Amino acid sequence: MSDSxxxxxxxxxxxxxxxxxxDVLRDEILDLALAxxxxxxxxxxxxxxxxxxxxxxxxxxxxxGDGLVTTLPNRSTxxxxxxFLNLHTFFDAIxxxxxxTTRLAxxxxxxxxxxxxxxxxAEFAKAVEDQDALAMIATNREFHAAIAAAARNPYYESxxxxxxxxxxxxxxxxxxxxxxxxxxxxxxxxxxxxxAIEARDVETADKLASEHADQIVAQIRNMIARDHRQQIAL
Amino acid sequence: MSDSxxxxxxxxxxxxxxxxxxDVLRDEILDLALAxxxxxxxxxxxxxxxxxxxxxxxxxxxxxGDGLVTTLPNRSTxxxxxxFLNLHTFFDAIxxxxxxTTRLAxxxxxxxxxxxxxxxxAEFAKAVEDQDALAMIATNREFHAAIAAAARNPYYESxxxxxxxxxxxxxxxxxxxxxxxxxxxxxxxxxxxxxAIEARDVETADKLASEHADQIVAQIRNMIARDHRQQIAL
DNA sequence: TGTATTTTTTTTGTCGACACAAATTTTAGG
DNA sequence: CCTAAAATTTGTGTCGACAAAAAAAATACA
Numbered sequence: 001m002s003d004s005x006x007x008x009x010x011x012x013x014x015x016x017x018x019x020x021x022x023d024v025l026r027d028e029i030l031d032l033a034l035a036x037x038x039x040x041x042x043x044x045x046x047x048x049x050x051x052x053x054x055x056x057x058x059x060x061x062x063x064x065g066d067g068l069v070t071t072l073p074n075r076s077t078x079x080x081x082x083x084f085l086n087l088h089t090f091f092d093a094i095x096x097x098x099x100x101t102t103r104l105a106x107x108x109x110x111x112x113x114x115x116x117x118x119x120x121x122a123e124f125a126k127a128v129e130d131q132d133a134l135a136m137i138a139t140n141r142e143f144h145a146a147i148a149a150a151a152r153n154p155y156y157e158s159x160x161x162x163x164x165x166x167x168x169x170x171x172x173x174x175x176x177x178x179x180x181x182x183x184x185x186x187x188x189x190x191x192x193x194x195x196a197i198e199a200r201d202v203e204t205a206d207k208l209a210s211e212h213a214d215q216i217v218a219q220i221r222n223m224i225a226r227d228h229r230q231q232i233a234l
Numbered sequence: 235m236s237d238s239x240x241x242x243x244x245x246x247x248x249x250x251x252x253x254x255x256x257d258v259l260r261d262e263i264l265d266l267a268l269a270x271x272x273x274x275x276x277x278x279x280x281x282x283x284x285x286x287x288x289x290x291x292x293x294x295x296x297x298x299g300d301g302l303v304t305t306l307p308n309r310s311t312x313x314x315x316x317x318f319l320n321l322h323t324f325f326d327a328i329x330x331x332x333x334x335t336t337r338l339a340x341x342x343x344x345x346x347x348x349x350x351x352x353x354x355x356a357e358f359a360k361a362v363e364d365q366d367a368l369a370m371i372a373t374n375r376e377f378h379a380a381i382a383a384a385a386r387n388p389y390y391e392s393x394x395x396x397x398x399x400x401x402x403x404x405x406x407x408x409x410x411x412x413x414x415x416x417x418x419x420x421x422x423x424x425x426x427x428x429x430a431i432e433a434r435d436v437e438t439a440d441k442l443a444s445e446h447a448d449q450i451v452a453q454i455r456n457m458i459a460r461d462h463r464q465q466i467a468l
Numbered sequence: 469t470g471t472a473t474t475t476t477t478t479t480t481g482t483c484g485a486c487a488c489a490a491a492t493t494t495t496a497g498g
Numbered sequence: 499c500c501t502a503a504a505a506t507t508t509g510t511g512t513c514g515a516c517a518a519a520a521a522a523a524a525t526a527c528a
Contacts, residue, residue, distance in 0.1 A: 017512070043479070052513045054288070057481090061292050065299030074248075074480060074519050086388075092338075093389035100330065154320075155327035159393050248481060248518055277509070286483045291511090308489050308510060 017051055021059035024049065029068050029079055030165055032172045039076040040069065066162065082169060084224070090166060091220075095213040097160040098144065102209035104151035106197045113150035114198060120146045121190050128183045133175040136183060137168055143190060147197070167220075174223035189215065251285055255293035258283065263302050263313055264399055266406045273310040274303065300396065316403060318458075324400060325454075329447040331394040332378065336443035338385035340431045347384035348432060354380045355424050362417045367409040370417060371402055377424060381431070401454075408457035423449065 025045075028034045040060065046053045060077050063069045071077045083090075105113070120143040127135035141164045148157045189212045196205040259279075262268045274294065280287045294311050297303045305311045317324075339347070354377040361369035375398045382391045423446045430439040 041479080052511095053480090054512055058292065058295050058511095061295045062299060065296055075521090076479075089387040089389060093387060096334065104326075153323040153327060155323060155393060155397065159389060163389065251482070275509075286481095287510090288482055292481095309491090310509070 017055040018058045018062075021045075021049060021051070021056055022062055025059060025063060026066075026068065029063070030168050030172070032169060034079045036079050036081045036169075039078045041076065066165075068165075082173070087224075090163065090170075091217045093159070094163040094167060095210065095217060097148075097156060097163055098209045098213040099206050100156050101144070101148040101151040101153075101160055102193060102197065102205045103202050104153055104156070105147045106200050106202045106205040108152045109150040109197060113146070114194070117143065117146045117150065117194060117197070121187075121194060124190065125187050128187055134172075137171045137175065140186070141165075141168060147193075150197075167216075170220060174220070174227060185215070186212070251289040252292045252296075255279075255283060255285070255290055256296055259293060259297060260300075260302065263297070264402050264406070266403060268313045270313050270315045270403075273312050275310060300399075302399075316407075321458075324397065324404075325451045327393070328397040328401060329444065329451060331382075331390060331397055332443045332447040333440050334390050335378070335382040335385040335387075335394055336427060336431065336439045337436050338387055338390070339381045340434050340436045340439040342386045343384040343431060347380070348428070351377065351380045351384065351428060351431070355421075355428060358424065359421050362421055368406075371405045371409065374420070375399075375402060381427075384431075401450075404454060408454070408461060419449070420446070 025034070025040075034040070042053050042056050042060070045056050049056070060069060060071070064071050064077065068080050069077050070080050105117075120139065124136065124139040124143050127139045144164060145161060148160045151157065189208065193205060193208045193212065196208055259268070259274075268274070276287050276290050276294070279290050283290070294303060294305070298305050298311065302314050303311050304314050339351075354373065358370065358373040358377050361373045378398060379395060382394045385391065423442065427439060427442045427446065430442055
């Protein structure tokens with residue numbers, strides 16, 4: 001299990017309890033340390049994090065708001081399932097959010113935004129170079145989150161972040177397939193997007209984001225199809 | 235105050251407490267019965283609804299997730315303010331959601347969806363005929379929510395519902411200005427949208443939704459400008 | 469042996485109480 | 499009379515306990 005969950009005997013500041021539980025659970029859910037569909041026992045969790053059930057419950061309510069857990073009335077809350085049947089709605093939404101945030105970033109970015117975006121891109125390039133699939137997933141998210149922040153629209157941003165997190169869970173399922181050389185292409189696409197944003201070239205930014213999204217969606221689809229074939233073969 | 239808040243001594247089913255508080259507070263916030271920025275006292279609320287603070291707090295956490303209240307650490311939670319300075323981000327997002335949901339509804343609707351949509355439209359037409367501004371706001375929301383449901387994309391739907399609720403709060407502020415004849419136009423536009431959806435004419439549906447959104451945004455902008463002029467005059 | 473009913477266990481939803489943080493008021497000093 | 503420190507008040511964050519609901523186990527009956 002996640003070692004961040006076991007360290008706890010140290011006194012925490014008052015008020016940080018809920019946030020702590022929220023962060024721990026969120027990480028474990030997105031990292032698939034907690035399997036989708038598995039129940040979350042409040043008492044067990046309370047013992048593990050050595051705190052009362054009250055802050056645990058509040059954290060669970062927040063996670064339910066994020067769609068990361070599902071609360072069954074009078075029954076245990078469970079980690080949200082991945083809905084493979086309706087993945088197309090996910091792909092549709094995340095593609096649109098890739099486009100919209102990149103578009104608006106080209107329109108509204110401030111100089112300091114570019115600094116942040118470039119820093120995230122450097123981290124992503126590093127992860128690709130190291131062939132570190134897990135780091136690639138994380139840094140790719142941060143790169144696009146930085147663009148979304150520059151777009152300065154909290155409504156798009158919050159939906160996009162939610163979709164990126166959902167995607168993180170999906171990619172985790174298949175991250176072993178990242179051994180190929182494809183990710184190098186993403187680095188270049190990112191560079192092109194940064195250039196279009198900097199030039200305030202909205203249409204090009206939109207087009208690049210759209211293609212980038214299609215790339216990623218296609219790759220995830222491939223991973224799923226491949227995995228599905230393997231399952232059938234077994 | 236809302237009378238739904240005072241009836242409570244009757245026993246409620248176990249488990250419905252949080253939902254009840256959530257619904258009451260949500261309505262009061264969206265109806266501006268609770269002014270934006272005003273603090274919410276947990277103890278006072280607990281007394282008013284005659285229940286313990288625990289379910290109150292959980293409801294507040296959910297509302298915070300919806301962006302309807304803001305939680306200040308160790309300090310009272312306050313009703314979310316209306317951010318007039320960044321209204322353009324709201325208009326941008328809600329216009330896109332009008333378009334996307336109408337588009338996808340034309341693509342994915344099932345026969346029973348049209349029945350629901352038409353029922354909502356009838357209620358909206360009735361409200362316009364009655365010159366009942368408050369009912370117009372509510373039924374207009376339900377009409378577009380029905381279209382969003384037919385679009386069958388939970389990500390778009392949840393964002394759109396959130397934006398519609400935010401819009402409800404905005405319109406409440408200015409609903410006195412609904413005395414003019416403009417709303418009749420909305421009825422016709424709604425009819426056109428239904429026709430385009432039924433014909434599965436995606437492009438027309440998109441175009442109509444876009445124009446409809448522009449209409450509404452323009453009207454809200456007018457209301458704000460008019461109000462602003464009045465404030466300056468005073 | 470299989471099914472229906474009762475009993476037990478487990479786990480959630482709610483409660484009242486307490487501790488701590490921040491805001492407010494009071495008091496002390498210049 | 500004004501400023502700064504101390505004391506008080508107000509309200510949140512967390513806790514342990516209890517009651518109701520659901521699930522699991524045990525029992526009765528055919």
